[in-house]
Amino acid sequence: MAVDEYGIPASGTVADCNQAPLLMEDLEAEAFLADKAYEANELLDMLKEADIAAVIPPVKSRKEQ
Template sequence: MAVDEYGIPASGIVTSGTVADCSQAPLLMEDLEAEAFLADKAYDTNELLDMLKEADITAVIPPVKSRKEQRAYSHELY
């Protein structure tokens, strides 16, 4: 689900329980106009981070512990 700056749902996708949420993020981003993308560690994928960088959207996603290089993110926004 994508929400606006007030937390009001803007769009969403319903999938089966075995589909990873992060795999749906690119579909939700198709017409997204945003300054920042806030999500939990499950969305810490290189594909999504590259898409956000290309779209000039700040990634506010905590890095998973298994990342060799821990990426900085805004704790305040998160």
């Protein structure tokens, strides 16, 4: 779910990792907090490019933790 600085849900709340990039369009944030299900290269690259800190625990299979 995408929320504003007060914790109020933004439009387009979707709990699927594949939909996260759509929620991120035009999103201004300092950090992205999520569980292991969101630890995907595409999303991590998108966060890095947008200069948003990824606060996502790595999955055990990730070579570089």
